Amino acid sequence: MSGPTGIALLGATGSIGETAQRVVSRHPDRFRFAAMTAHGNRPALEIAAARWKPSLVGLVNGGGAPLPAGWCHGRECLVQAATHPDAAIVLNAVVGAAGLEATLAAVSAGKRVALANKESLVVGGALMERAARASGGGQVVPVDSEHSALLQCLAGRVGGDGPGLLPVAGVRRFIITASGGPFRAWESERIRGARLEDALNHPTWSMGRKITVDSASLANKALEVIEAHVLFGVPYDRIEVVVHPQSIVHSMVEFEDGSVIAQLGVPSMELPVLYALGYPDRLEDHGVPRFDPVASSPLTFEPVRHDAFPTLGLGVAAGRRGGAAPAVFNAANEAAVSRFLDGSLSFGGIPGAIESALTRLGDRSGDDLPALLAADAAARILVQEFR
Ligand code: NDP
Ligand code: MG
Numbered sequence: 001m002s003g004p005t006g007i008a009l010l011g012a013t014g015s016i017g018e019t020a021q022r023v024v025s026r027h028p029d030r031f032r033f034a035a036m037t038a039h040g041n042r043p044a045l046e047i048a049a050a051r052w053k054p055s056l057v058g059l060v061n062g063g064g065a066p067l068p069a070g071w072c073h074g075r076e077c078l079v080q081a082a083t084h085p086d087a088a089i090v091l092n093a094v095v096g097a098a099g100l101e102a103t104l105a106a107v108s109a110g111k112r113v114a115l116a117n118k119e120s121l122v123v124g125g126a127l128m129e130r131a132a133r134a135s136g137g138g139q140v141v142p143v144d145s146e147h148s149a150l151l152q153c154l155a156g157r158v159g160g161d162g163p164g165l166l167p168v169a170g171v172r173r174f175i176i177t178a179s180g181g182p183f184r185a186w187e188s189e190r191i192r193g194a195r196l197e198d199a200l201n202h203p204t205w206s207m208g209r210k211i212t213v214d215s216a217s218l219a220n221k222a223l224e225v226i227e228a229h230v231l232f233g234v235p236y237d238r239i240e241v242v243v244h245p246q247s248i249v250h251s252m253v254e255f256e257d258g259s260v261i262a263q264l265g266v267p268s269m270e271l272p273v274l275y276a277l278g279y280p281d282r283l284e285d286h287g288v289p290r291f292d293p294v295a296s297s298p299l300t301f302e303p304v305r306h307d308a309f310p311t312l313g314l315g316v317a318a319g320r321r322g323g324a325a326p327a328v329f330n331a332a333n334e335a336a337v338s339r340f341l342d343g344s345l346s347f348g349g350i351p352g353a354i355e356s357a358l359t360r361l362g363d364r365s366g367d368d369l370p371a372l373l374a375a376d377a378a379a380r381i382l383v384q385e386f387r
Contacts, residue, residue: 006034006086007114007277008056010078010102011093013044015208016116016143019269020091021048023277026287031277034086037078039094055086075101082106089277091143092117095210096334097327097376100124104369107131107138114276116143118227119334121165122319123327123376125230126367132165140165140231141276146176146224147231148272149250149263151279154232164233171234173254176224177244178304179204181216184245188308192348196340199347204247204267213337217350218304222315223333226326229319236320241312243302248291265291310351314358324364324375331376332357335383345386353386 007024011017017038024031037058038045046068049057058077059067067073072080075098082090082102090106091114092099099117104124106113108131115121121128121140132138142148151158151166158166182201183191199216200209207215214220225239250272252262265271268288275282306313311333318329336353339345345353357379364375 004028004030004032005088005277006084007031008035008037008081008084008087008090008106008111009033009093010037010081010090010099011039011095011117012036012048013038013041014093014095015206016091016093016269016273017048020093020273021052022287023270023273023285026285027274027277027283030283031089035081035084037081037094039098056081056084078102079105082111083109088112089114091273091277092120093143095119095208097123097330100372101369103140104128104131107140108135110135110137111139112279113138113140114143114273115140116273118142118144118223119330121230122223122226122330123372124367124369125226125326126322127369127372128230129163129165141279142227142231143269143272143276144224144227145267145269145272146251147227148275150174150176150228150232150253152263152275153251153253153261155280158232162233164229165231168232168234170256171232171253172238172256172258174228174232174234174239175252175254175260176221176228176239176241177247177249177251177301178218178221178241179215179247180243180245180302181218183216183308184243184302186308188305191308192346194347196343199340203245205269209341210334210337213340214333217347218309218312219315219333219337219350219354221304222312222319223330225312225316226319236316241304243304244300245302246296246299248296248299266296311354314351314354318358318362321362323367324372325358325362327372327375328357328361328364328379329354331379332383335380336386339383349386353383356386357382 033052035056093116103120247267318325332354336350
């Protein structure tokens, strides 16, 4: 073997970025960090850079202060890191559509993208598929736990010429699990008035703020249904969501003969990160607590309460509509969540703001990069003005 594989870690200072550093620290013979980026958290990036000594360090928003020699700054450094010659794998752990161009550049450059940044696929699914085909080697392997579970259930069945980035045959149905978030059992009226600290209090996962709010509104599950469709090419009417409060069953695949395979494990993102880095191999690892079926009991399943969580239906409808609609859904959601985080929009205002943006912009059809970026920008402005 010719030394450890280089990884470009985009979003090194976030929840997934820190998880990836823990995982890689247990596998120094297999992996090293060739490039690392952050948005504005310079102290955390300095610590990571001193520890891993990557060839490229990028701070997107350095606030104008002078940077250490060899660091790059500005949005361009995401694409620079994503196409760095020392990196065979790009772990995109940036939050939001800001990660789109880096994913696209990495796929086009023939890299393996270990993708946490699901927003990339939601916004630019068709674009990414075209880029992967044209690159002859560019590949997306999901880090999202549900999609990692689907991929693991599908072992040996991925490949061929069908639609999707990882085309599959013989699938009758995907059953994607959702924890239900902190408001799973709340009355609809109470959910609409939920406070920030309630939304950030996730019952089973510890994550960045944006995805934690998305998990409370089930916008995250809408993004994941679209992500599953783009990744595996399975039609929307064969992708279902079920609420599973314990977050032990990470998703299930029903095959053509009616048999169902599920993937289980304790809720830790270390497992899907490791799987995406090593795919299709499984690497020996002892970093995550062992699964104990008795201690995890009981495992329960419930239907989604669509009336209480309208954002899920809005997002899946946008996915079915195609064109720029998923990009509008994503951008409107990002803008609405950021307003909820800064206190200028109620929790119940999130689906209202998204619906209004989709009504105005959802029938835009172009799916090339300029059209998607324009739809994204227009949706953000509408949500900013939403009252
Ligand atoms: P965090 O908010 O914890 O981290 C985000 C990272 O991206 C930070 O390193 C941040 O830098 C950087 N960043 C933020 N904005 C920008 C930008 N505009 N341009 C470049 N870099 C930026 O998020 P998470 O780690 O929770 O999530 C990352 C992605 O992974 C999301 O797409 C999320 O949906 C997905 N994901 C996360 C899971 C989790 O368990 N956390 C589970 C499944 C998916 P800085 O620190 O400097 O601000
Ligand atoms: Mg997930």
